[in-house]
Amino acid sequence: MPNDGVEHSLWDSLLYAILNGISVSLGINRRDIDGVFLMFYNSGYAKVNNHFVIKNLPKHNSNAADNPILSIIQNLISRGNPTITTPFLREKLQIERSYLHQLDEVRIIQDMPADWSISIRGDDVNQSYPALEFYKDLRGIFKQKGFLTDLFIAECLITNIIPESNFEKQQVDFYSPILKLVIEVDGTGHETRQQKKLDQARDNIxxxxxxxxxxxxxxxxxxxxxxxxxxKLREIYFKHAEKIKLFEKYIESPSKYQLHYQLTEIYRFQMVIIELIKSNTLQLIDNQWDFA
Incomplete structure (x- = not known):
């Protein structure tokens, strides 16, 4: 259920802060992948694509992480989907408590193409990068719907897509949560009987x-x-056309949805602050927080 959170809380003072480096994720949980601690969320203050992940987060300090006040604040902020903002924020943003009923549902997307050139692997010895080449071609393949390229996650862990699967530490080349589509780039190594059997098992799941x-x-x-x-892509597009239209609404009139964008920034930054306090990177007793 939506709620009003904690009035005049510390997090409200971060109203106009901007958080960069947020990326789409697939759920809500904590994971420690190859030594990098990640936090996944799917709540927010507006009817937008709230899923995001905080990367490279320091591991929680046990004492700070168990602080009941932090847990209560985090629950109040996140329990609704979306959650109604505090009176303080509504005053600053000049919106009424009923603002959620007046907001369209929309999906925010960045205006710059996603860059996966560092993440997408290839053959460094032979300087061959077919998956990266394909990703660059994909925007042209989608033509007027080129923004769909930015909804793909490169080198995505299968356990991030299907947590209960048995394919630990295995990845797919590209995955789009919106299109519910996996694209695999197959080299000659996929022609062996053993690899074909493994590929089929993955496809089946x-x-x-x-x-x-x-x-x-x-x-x-x-x-x-x-x-x-x-x-094939055209067929898949029509299966998910209604969801895709929510992104197109934002692309066609981004200025119309600035409130959605502001509310998303605020929520994400608040959650980052909470996690940094839990990890003891920031402390409530500090006179000043340095975000440099």
Whole structure:
């Protein structure tokens, strides 16, 4: 249920702060992947795509993490989806308590293309990067819907897509939560009987969870042979057209949804502050916090 949170709380003073480096995630939980502590959330103050992840977060200090006041504040902020902001924030933003009923549902997307060039792996010895080449081509394949390219996560862990799967530390080349689509780039190594069996097992678990899988060979990427792929993508697009329209609304009139954007910034920054306090990186007794 929506709630009013804690009036005049410390987090409200961060009203106009801007948080960078937030990325789409797939759920709400804590994970320690290869030594990097991540926090996943899916709440917020507006009808937007609230899912996000805090990366490179210091591990929680046990004493601070168990602070009941922090836990209560975090629960008050996050219990609704979305949660109604505090009176303090509503006053600063000049909105009424009923603002949620007046806001359209929309999906925010950045105006700059996502850059996965560092994340997408390839063959450094032979200087061959077919997956990266494909990702760069994907925007042109989508044509007027090129923004859909930015809704893909590169090198996505299968356990981030299907937590209960048995494919620990295995990744897919590209995954779009919005399109519920996995795209795999298959080189010659995928032609062996053993690899085909593994690929089929992975494909089956995705299909069981309603996720489409498209496989494209490196040969087709080199030849720019995307005709078959384009037909499959068109079919998948129409399956999820209603969800995609929520992104198109924002792209067509971003200025119309500045309140959505502000509310999203505020919520995310508040959650970062809470997590930094829990990790003892910031302390409530400090006279000043340095975010440099």
């Amino acid at each position: 995705f299909k069981k969870h309603g996720i489409d899988v498209i496989r494209i060979s490196t040969t087709k990427i080199q030849m720019k042979d995307y005709e078959e792929l384009t037909l």
